[in-house]
Amino acid sequence: MARRVDTLMRVDTADSGSYLLAVEAQGRPDPDKLNSWTYYLAYLYAEHKLPPLLLVVCQDKPTASWAAQPIHIGLPAHTSIAVFPLVLGPENLPTIIDPDEAAEDLALAVFSALAHANDPALPGYWRRWRRCSPPSEARPRRTGRNTPRSAWATPRAAHSGGT
Numbered sequence: 001m002a003r004r005v006d007t008l009m010r011v012d013t014a015d016s017g018s019y020l021l022a023v024e025a026q027g028r029p030d031p032d033k034l035n036s037w038t039y040y041l042a043y044l045y046a047e048h049k050l051p052p053l054l055l056v057v058c059q060d061k062p063t064a065s066w067a068a069q070p071i072h073i074g075l076p077a078h079t080s081i082a083v084f085p086l087v088l089g090p091e092n093l094p095t096i097i098d099p100d101e102a103a104e105d106l107a108l109a110v111f112s113a114l115a116h117a118n119d120p121a122l123p124g125y126w127r128r129w130r131r132c133s134p135p136s137e138a139r140p141r142r143t144g145r146n147t148p149r150s151a152w153a154t155p156r157a158a159h160s161g162g163t
Contacts, residue, residue, distance in 0.1 A: 061089060
């Protein structure tokens, strides 16, 4: 059974050293994810010898509340593994629709766009963000499960902040 986290990044900091950031987008409560998240963190730690952090991004309050519940594995009298997901959702992220404000903190703006994507009070919200996407001729041509970098028709600008 193959299990893959949605996004995995290594973060190197000057103060705290390095860690792995596992990002999961969660659209609805899914009890199977609790097992997957525990597996991801244990596997990443064993494989890379770096502390992993699970970040779950949700688009509604009920899903965010569900995802924020701690996961305890073990016996009632003794927990062997405990997972405490860090959850971002519309309740704890600001709505960012101003391009100048978004430019000040691109990571926060991206997470805000994901968390507020279903907000009916923001008509045309995604149309504003489309300006940040590469033109259709620069998007990768899907050639299968993993699209190689060579599939990009033109180079894309990348944020060169810490990874």
